[in-house]
Amino acid sequence: MSKILVGLKRVIDYNVRVRVKPDGSGVVTDGVKMSINPFDEIALEEALRIKEKGGATEVVVASIGPADAQQQLRTGLAMGADRAILVQADAPLEPLAAARVFLKLIEREQPQIVLLGKQGIDDDNNQTGQMLAALWNRPQATFASKVELAGATARVTREVDAGLETIEIDLPAVITTDLRLNEPRYVKLPEIMKAKKKPLDTLTLGDLGVDATPQFKVTHYAPPPPRQKGIMVKDVGELVATLKQKGLIQ
């Protein structure tokens, strides 16, 4: 029985233009569309493909978040996951606490691979997978754009600043996904119906014995500084003249 555990975070949809509240206390979330973090959707797609090729027997999705994160888990089940776990947490967790939760889930589920998105597009931290691998004392293959399994090892191609890097890791391990790993499938209506019958368990942080007290304090949210209004030029001649005048080209 080889299992893959996938993390699905509920985040503001990537198409939403996120706005800071006027009093600087946070970002506007009321009435805003929520979705699965795009990197996590890619992680789930990869897990499903591995299972479909016979590389795993079960795909379990887990989300740490509010009760509403069930929606994202249901979507994950409709995509093809076998089972879902909601770890209910009303306040957002810092990555270290999230990693501690996943470590507890690993102890319960004994997965061969944990697939997570490389970053959440909400706080853009890019930490949880690496922290989990450290706590688990297992390999990490971050920013994956290709995953090839070979028995007890995996070959992972990673998107790094210099280009592409390939590493070989022993399993079990944590793999975090980059955008070009795959294109997630669309969910079809019958699957949404079927997904309603798949098991979704709810746990609390207390059940898992994880202390999620944050270490950092966010004291203020500000909108990014605006850029100065630019100018429009009518043709290439004017563009070149403007660039020269600004000393940007000779």
Place this chain on the structure above:
Amino acid sequence: MTKVLVIAEHAGGKLNPATAKCVSCARAIEGAEIHVAVLAADASEVASQAAQLEGVARVLKVEHAANAEPLAAVLAPQIVALAGDYTHLLAPSTTFGKDLMPRVAALLGVGQLSDIMTVERPYRFRRPIYAGNAIITVEAPSDRKLVATVRTASFQAAPNGGNAEIQAVQLNVELPTHTRFVERSAAATGRPDLQTAARVVSGGRALGSEEGFKLIYSLADKLGAAVGASRAAVDAGYAPNDLQVGQTGKIIAPELYIAVGISGAIQHLTGIKDARTIVAINKDPEAPIFEVADIGLVGDLFEVLPELERQLG
């Protein structure tokens, strides 16, 4: 006492310029004594480059055959062994630093702060979230080590002019063998490096093909510029992945950024917020890129680019 350890990023015996930017961030931490750690198979060249950075008091040279390639699982326990009485551990927010520092932090049992853009106080920082749509002020506890990555586009490189002492350090740490380097394919282009270039020409989906994308290379070469790309252009295979600019690609701060046939999605814009001058060439006058462009030209790139090259002489 405030002591900062900067983890050097390097390849092929050369210190990555991101490290000098990290040192600048460290210098913004009041009263900090700054050390740089170079972990390598043979660290001498890189260590002497790091020793020249202004503001660096000491360079720690950690040499081990296992450090030939920067594998986070191998480096992290060594950095933990070095961490001693350092109050702050910093690395650039490059794929190297992002891979490594969370692993270091977790081994130390502390959280990690990503993408420092401003140091307000030794334990108060600003950083972007939501692809740069919000900037948060974060306070960290001063009774724990602060492990962080530095948003390099927010800092100038520390200049040369220093002469730090170089100290070889022997660590007695068991290193894992569960993670093995296989290969790295980096396109040697002979062009300026995207992350440090003063000028960048970037192409989007509108280039239409790998062949079409040659227009971007050609203009870039004329300007001595680096080449960048939108995600759509990379996904479509017109340009390699290491050219992607944006939230999940590279965050850059050139003097001049020319965006050609790029719509200006928020995930792209977050990568170019610190560019001094943004030029946009797009045939759609409503394209969001024009909202951030300093100079905009509405036109068909397939006509504009050849004409632009001609006029540049």
